[in-house]
Amino acid sequence: MRRLNRKKALNFVKELDAFPKVPESYVETTASGGTVSVLAFTAMALLAFFEFFVYRDTWMKYEYEVDKDFTSKLRINIDITVAMRCQFVGADVLDLAETMVASDGLQYEPVIFELSPQQRTHDTCTGTYYTTSNKNRANIVVISNGVCRFPFTSCREDDPTQPLNACRIHGHLYVTKVAGNFHITVGKAIPHPRGHAHLAALVSHETYNFSHRIDHLSFGEEIPGILNPLDGTEKVSADHNQMFQYFITIVPTKLQTYKVSADTHQYSVTERERVINHAVGSHGVSGIFMKYDISSLMVKVTEQHMPFWQFLVRLCGIIGGIFSTTGMLHGLVGFCVDVVCCRFKLGVYKPKSMSVFDGHVNSRSPLLSENAEH
Numbered sequence: 021m022r023r024l025n026r027k028k029a030l031n032f033v034k035e036l037d038a039f040p041k042v043p044e045s046y047v048e049t050t051a052s053g054g055t056v057s058v059l060a061f062t063a064m065a066l067l068a069f070f071e072f073f074v075y076r077d078t079w080m081k082y083e084y085e086v087d088k089d090f091t092s093k094l095r096i097n098i099d100i101t102v103a104m105r106c107q108f109v110g111a112d113v114l115d116l117a118e119t120m121v122a123s124d125g126l127q128y129e130p131v132i133f134e135l136s137p138q139q140r141t142h143d144t145c146t147g148t149y150y151t152t153s154n155k156n157r158a159n160i161v162v163i164s165n166g167v168c169r170f171p172f173t174s175c176r177e178d179d180p181t182q183p184l185n186a187c188r189i190h191g192h193l194y195v196t197k198v199a200g201n202f203h204i205t206v207g208k209a210i211p212h213p214r215g216h217a218h219l220a221a222l223v224s225h226e227t228y229n230f231s232h233r234i235d236h237l238s239f240g241e242e243i244p245g246i247l248n249p250l251d252g253t254e255k256v257s258a259d260h261n262q263m264f265q266y267f268i269t270i271v272p273t274k275l276q277t278y279k280v281s282a283d284t285h286q287y288s289v290t291e292r293e294r295v296i297n298h299a300v301g302s303h304g305v306s307g308i309f310m311k312y313d314i315s316s317l318m319v320k321v322t323e324q325h326m327p328f329w330q331f332l333v334r335l336c337g338i339i340g341g342i343f344s345t346t347g348m349l350h351g352l353v354g355f356c357v358d359v360v361c362c363r364f365k366l367g368v369y370k371p372k373s374m375s376v377f378d379g380h381v382n383s384r385s386p387l388l389s390e391n392a393e394h
């Protein structure tokens with residue numbers, strides 16, 4: 021009884037066999053089939069090869085969500101060189117709430133404004149640095165292996181014989197996450213009940229020169245490999261009273277790559293400059309003003325990779341797909357060739373159709389032959 025059941029089960033499994041064995045003698049190989057097989061295998065190999073590269077590749081996935089983190093402080097990293105002596109300039113941040121942010125984090129370092137040719141060409145990151153007049157630049161996220169550094173900060177080698185005519189202001193500040201204004205103007209800032217004021221009366225207008233170079237300006241954690249839009253900007257003003265304005269929109273960004281994962285901020289910038297001349301109605305204060313605003317949307321950038329199982333599935337798809345498609349095409353082409361050939365060789369089909377058409381006429385002949393045999 022049990023043996024019978026077992027046999028039944030075995031038979032059932034046998035019936036499920038999708039790969040029935042065909043004896044070698046029934047398999048017919050043809051030259052056309054061989055050619056198609058070679059083509060199919062070549063296509064498979066090529067596609068599998070390319071698929072492997074796709075598998076090895078990674079890409080960035082962008083997602084957006086509302087930034088709910090409004091309690092943390094925003095860090096501003098600054099490295100700017102202004103073509104004025106340090107005692108004449110002052111830098112500070114005024115936020116939307118009109119509170120002056122302590123700018124103790126900034127250092128003032130006397131330097132020379134001009135760069136030596138080596139300093140100018142020493143560039144480890146992009147090969148070029150921006151002096152373009154491009155007014156709108158968005159942040160470029162470069163996930164490079166090296167550390168992106170602009171020439172000026174990394175290899176400042178000032179000639180001791182030259183007078184130190186410029187001031188490098190560098191360091192970082194922490195501000196609340198509201199819009200604000202970072203500016204560098206004449207005179208040191210002094211707190212004032214209604215905002216703040218800069219002591220500019222003692223500085224002669226002849227010494228005003230707001231030519232500047234931005235070596236680095238970023239918000240949030242500093243991450244190697246991120247190229248900020250203002251890094252490497254250089255502006256030379258021909259006039260003493262010049263106002264440079266940068267309108268910056270900061271986008272909180274969560275970066276998650278296979279190398280780094282950080283909370284940082286990207287920004288895009290629009291810039292404007294004009295000469296201050298009260299006689300012609302162009303009012304204002306000369307200096308460098310950076311107005312920043314923080315976007316309420318946060319961008320999540322995730323580096324992604326095809327999982328191995330997906331690679332296997334796609335590989336199977338390629339191999340199986342090409343195999344069956346070429347098989348079908350081969351069969352179809354063979355069938356068409358047969359049909360076309362046989363239309364011309366009418367002799368093959370004609371007798372058969374005749375016998376079907378007037379079978380009753382011919383029906384006698386087998387009888388005759390049978391009779392003849394007997």
Ligand SMILES: *[C@@H]1O[C@H](CO)[C@@H](O)[C@H](O)[C@H]1NC(C)=O
Pocket residue numbers: 103133134228229230231256257258259260
């Ligand atoms: C400001 O300084 C730069 C660099 O030293 C110089 O090229 C430019 O002519 C100066 N501008 C004025 C108005 O003095």
